[in-house]
Amino acid sequence: MTEDIINRAALTGIDQTLFFRVVESTNTGIVITDNSLPDNPIIYCNPAFEQMSGYKRIDIIGHNCRFLQGKDRKQAARGIVHEAISNGRSCVVEIRNYTKEGKLFWNELYISPVTNDEGVVTHFIGIQNDVSSRKKSQLELERVQIETEKLVIERTKMYQESQDFMTSIVETLRESLLVIDHDFTILSANAHFLNTFKVSINETKGRLLYDLGNGQWNIPELKRMMEDILPTNNPVLDYEVEHEFPHIGKKLMLLNAHRVELEGQYKNWILLAIEDITERRAVQQRKDDFLSIASHELKTPLTTVVGYLQLMKRLMPAEASEKFRSIADKTERYVHRLNHLLSDLLDVSRIQTGNIEIHKEPFDFDKMLIETIEGIRAATPQREILLKGSVECQCNADESHIIQVVSNLLGNAIKYSPDNTPVTVQVTKISDVIKFSVTDKGIGITEADYAKIFDRFYRVAEVQRHYSGMGIGLYICQQIILNHGGTIWVESKRNVGSTFNFTIPIQG
């Protein structure tokens, strides 16, 4: 064997020194260990290896190669290396090694046994390449792959969860929901729909909306609106339907339908929400009835009280004390207030039941205004009420209702502003409408309250603290003006004052 090698070497005509120079010059790390010595120590390393590992030759000669793994002992590659060396075989591994400074580098290690003439493994040669950058990209790729897989799993789970979430919302809603295809077949119906209309999913899914049940949804007006949704994207909003159902009786329903939009994309589906408002409407009706009966019943004893009080004053003996007279006056004032509150309640209950009756007849607006203001002046002689402008025309409206509005607005202006400030009434004829405005120098109203003050039973918190009342006067005014086809609004500045305005058409 040795001879063979020498012969081969001789054949090449290259001397051994050149071989040594080659090993020393290559930029691949080379380590030779002596397998015949205990623990297979390093006997040689070339400069490329010194460069790669940061160790000097002198540092490592005599050491087993394992120090290169530092404390990173649990590497599968180590097992492979160990097995190859034990069995005198070659192997290729990628192993994590550490430089003298402790910096990790990935070492692509080729280990080959070197045998003597008897075939005994005397040495091992380790060819080493730093593949850290390649390994890094490879690891990065693997990491990305794992991450991507994780993400896909997560997304799928999230999608499943959001799907479950949506389904549970849809199923929990106390509102009936139908998803309808572009040709008006039912794609799905939630539990509330099935329960409310006492139908099974088989009787619903896949059927035409207009064929459901006994054709109860086949309402021409609804059909027209539904058919308009997809071409125009116009929703159906709060459309009331009353229908007699065979198993569940008469139902009043509020329908809302929208084109389904998913992630910003319009689908050719319609979501139809059906709200059963039968009970709510009935409660409203009962409340209105109660309000109406209660106020009417209260009026009768009140009439008696007012009458007896007045009679008492008429029959009061001349010698009655001042104190007694004052008590009688006060009682009368409070009874009058009670009467006004009751009238307001009656008005509200009438408005609620749609019974506000407007009887339009031409009247002299200026004359009505002057008389109404006179009446208020008589009641509050200390207050200055200025009247500006005139309309000089007959107005076709319900005079008693307009008087009610004027008195209410003027009354508020006086009530909610300091006693020493004037209240100004301005009337103007603009085109074919009359505009009425009353301005006070009171505390004013914040913009947030502009619309709310016309709500039923709404009272501005600050006002509530200082003045009694139920907050229905402005609501009644608004209803009266709206019923006349007019508008009512407020303009105000905090601590400067408020102007309440209304317009009504002259011709009615």
Add this chain to the structure above:
Amino acid sequence: MAKRILIIEDDPGILELLELIFESDGYIVDSSLTGKSVNEIMKLNPDLLVMDVRIEGYKLTGDEICAELKAFIPPNGIPVMLLSAERNLPEIALACNSNSYMRKPFDINDLLETVGKFWK
């Protein structure tokens, strides 16, 4: 000669109050807690009939009695004043040809003034 007023009013409290008001102003008062037929009214022949619109437990309403009374031939000339809390009292009064009306709750001075106009 004192004028005679017939009051038809189903609420005892208001009826008694009306009696007191009119008597204190020197009228002679006949009163009834229930409705009366046209014949009964004509038999009493008051100078003025003051009447509620809703009369509990009677077959006719005040305005119906009034309409019958006004449609009677030969004319009896008994003036009628409706006294009620109905919001659309003006229309009711107009429809049944009543001579006057007054809304409840009423002001005594207004009531006596309106009644006084019948014989001025």
